Amino acid sequence: MDTRFDPFLWETKLYTKWEQSGLFRAPLTGKPYTILMPPPNANASLHAGHGMYTVDDIMIRYKRIKGFSALWIPGMDHAGLETQFVYEKHLAKEGKSRMDFDRKTLYNNIATFVRENSGLIYDQFRRLGFMADWNRSVFTLDPHVLTRVFETFKKMEQEGLVYRDNYMVNYCTHCGTSLAELEVQHETRIDPLYYIRYPLRKASPLQDKTGYIVVATVRPEPIFVDTHVAVNPKDKKNKHLIGTIVLNPLTDTPMEIIGDSYVDPDFGTGVVKLTPAHDQNDFTVAKKLGLPIVRAITLQGRIDQNGGAYAGMTVKKARAAVVEELKRKDLIEKIDTNYEHAVTVCYKCKRDLEPMIIPNWYIKVESLKKSAIVAIQKDAVQFHPKKYKRHILQWLRAMHDWPISRQNAWGIRIPVWYSVDDNPHMHVVFLDSKGNSVQGEIHTLLKKHSFDTIETGLQRVSPPNDATYVVSHNKPEGTQYLQETDTFDTWFSSGQWPLVTLREDEYQTRFPTDMMGTLADILNFWVSRMIMFSLYLQHTVPFKHVYLWSMVADSKGQKMSKSKGNVLNPIQLVDQYGADAFRASLIFGLSQGGKVILADEKVRAMRNFANKVWNIGRFILLQKSHSVPLSGTPRDKQSEKIIKKMNTEYEALEKKYEKNMEAFKLSPAFNGVYDFLWHRFADVYIEQLKKAVLAGDEEARLALEKTYMAAARLLHPFMPFVTDAVYESYYGVDTSIISSNQT
């Protein structure tokens, strides 16, 4: 044995040995223990957050050593929105965009892109020593997954849980897609607040005062479609205005002032313009009162044909132009340039979102979430740390119907088909044979273009809200059908992850699975959906325990982010200090809230510990050659006493360790072993027995070896390489701590 533990000498060698001796597959005997790996994005490369998958590996190794048939199934996610976003950035570099391709070509190109860029993360997981059954990897676009997703959708559709409806969604005009509530980010910003004069109609009895009323808004650009203005009926200052007619400052169209309680009397002037097609609140009010809902902005983020002179302008340009016009007409009372408000931005591209009305597919969640809530309340799923039980319950109770459609090509296309005969007014966008974008209603388009041309070049279908459709995995026979171009939300497929990863027969023995370890960020996105789907389809929860960690931070507790420049590359740390050191540093000092501190000095400290473990082993082994034949007991009573005390202390350690591990308190479990090995075993017991051992007392040495190896078994899940390297040095190249309980 060398004087130092050299990770690079051992890591590849040991990993290959583990893999070749079949240790990654679940043993045929033993009680099942199952973990499904949260599938990383297929084209991802390892970041600090993935390092925490170590938690899964720790539990798998821990259970394996204890003789369980522990199985860890890996997988990869197609990650619809995220992957397409990355791909489109590549396209942009070549001066192209997704609009240059028909849907099918775009999909195939992304598929190729993903294939070329996937697999890297598995190599990196191997570097970390992960003991997953790589041969069983599942991809969320595998055929059997598609089948399962289709069947789930069909079942839900048949049971009336699916509906299609016009809905106000947060729409990102850049990404060309709607976003779910959770994908929306709020950002505080300072924007000008315009106080705009709305002239009173001549006949108005109020005219003799000022001749106008003032409305405050940050969004003057869609005013031309506005038809109503509102005040709060309880607002003493303004309620007398109800029923008054003012003129639209851009179009001179008469507008009625209505009363509704949602208006905040204290905001601005207490008078609000209503733009139902582009504002969530206004939309709600308009629906309630039956007011007209007129769109002013296209899905591309430009003013549409209703905008007259502004038609075709981007929102930003139109805003400036509208303000100019209003200034010319002397209709701007004042501009508050220091108005702070929150805007919604796209979680991917950070651009402003437009509230838009588009038909979307929805899942009714009322019954689904109810059973999830009951299961969680009964602790059928337990959360670690416990606080997340409250979090998820709170979120589930507030959960609205789930919009599952995304205007995204990369994903599982919704298995719905629209007959062109039955839906003549369906709006269609496609590329003709020359690559020109053509759009219009299908019955008009079919007069000039063949169905095949349209289907081949298809980019998007936008069927009216009342369109008829057929649910089918494959294209229906008979008449001409176009398939829905929307794809399922990523969480619709990954929410069924626990239902597509096991083999049919394993649902008897391995379901519910034992643990799900994942980032707390996606507790609501993902964990809640898995629980709902599993209860709906399998009538049981998908896992018994959920282990959550939150963001990875640097040594000062600052969240790691590219803009802060404090991001550490895990693989670089592994190269520098070894996988054991990296793994242990994530667990050591893991705070209760789950915040993970990753810092160079921490990894270095753990590298030192790995070396210490190695050298303890080296010392005990080295003394073996000095030994004399066994006598049965240590030579002196003093040594016997020390050994007894050491064993008692070890037993206490093991007991505490077990308790912590079963409660997923990994940090205290690891800390206990760290403390024992370094500051009790090495600093105290070895020192006390050193004289005897050096004098050739083999009994004393054996006692040390026994306790050391026992502690190494406790340490192995956290630091698999150094512990197995020592084990192999002692007992030969064919041995491993993992299977040591079987010998």
Place this chain on the structure above:
RNA sequence: GGUCGCUUAGCUCAGUUGGUUAGAGCAUCCCGUUGACAUCGGGAAGGUCGGUGGUUCAAGUCCACCAGCGACCACCA
């Protein structure tokens, strides 16, 4: 604005049901190297446990209020 959480050594955090001199890692300082390990060993310094008040024989631990920080959710015309 709502909900929850946090505040203990220079930094990041432990402190189990209230019970002797409040701990760890890193950082700092001093001493030590011929046999396991300098990626080490021995030692030291450093905390009125956010503030105020209360319960108690006893409070870092329980309660109230205050201050600061954070997370999530919601709203913002």
